[in-house]
Amino acid sequence: MASDKELSDFLKSIEKRAFKRTAFAVRDDDAALDIIQDAMIKLSQSYGDRPAAELPLLFHRILSNTTMDWFRRKKVRQAVIVNFGEFETDEGDHDLLETLEVLTESHSTESAAEATSRAQILLLIEEKLKELPTRQREAFLLRYWEELDVAEAAQSMGCSEGSVKTHCSRAVRALARGLAHLKMKP
Numbered sequence: 397m398a399s400d401k402e403l404s405d406f407l408k409s410i411e412k413r414a415f416k417r418t419a420f421a422v423r424d425d426d427a428a429l430d431i432i433q434d435a436m437i438k439l440s441q442s443y444g445d446r447p448a449a450e451l452p453l454l455f456h457r458i459l460s461n462t463t464m465d466w467f468r469r470k471k472v473r474q475a476v477i478v479n480f481g482e483f484e485t486d487e488g489d490h491d492l493l494e495t496l497e498v499l500t501e502s503h504s505t506e507s508a509a510e511a512t513s514r515a516q517i518l519l520l521i522e523e524k525l526k527e528l529p530t531r532q533r534e535a536f537l538l539r540y541w542e543e544l545d546v547a548e549a550a551q552s553m554g555c556s557e558g559s560v561k562t563h564c565s566r567a568v569r570a571l572a573r574g575l576a577h578l579k580m581k582p
């Protein structure tokens with residue numbers, strides 16, 4: 397059984413990655429924060445008594461379901477307000493990559509040119525990620541951002557391991573094609 401401290405530490409460790417993943421999915425920072433908060437509350441209330449080792453998979457599944465619920469509610473709201481001409485926007489000007497903590501020890505000797513180059517590459521990667529189909533983006537983020545193995549990603553997405561592999565492979569190829577013009581320095 398996870399202690400309150402273990403649950404709290406887990407939630408602190410996952411919040412930024414969860415925000416990034418959710419913000420990519422919904423393309424609305426405020427909605428992403430609400431979704432993450434709902435998912436964290438659901439995890440705490442319903443599964444806080446589970447062993448700490450089970451928390452990551454449970455959280456990813458809850459987050460996926462909460463995100464899908466948000467899309468369903470959004471669709472219903474849009475259908476209701478169409479007559480009033482009020483449409484929600486899916487695009488924002490906020491740079492999501494800037495919300496991540498920068499590890500000072502990894503970039504302390506970096507020159508201004510290298511920092512600028514790295515920031516530009518990250519922006520290009522973010523743009524290419526936004527262009528991926530939803531399932532490819534979700535599989536890619538779970539496997540390479542959240543570092544889940546294929547079985548865990550499949551469980552979180554509610555699909556087979558083969559589907560996760562296919563989605564990841566397609567995502568990697570699409571990103572590679574989109575970023576082929578970059579000359580990466582070692």
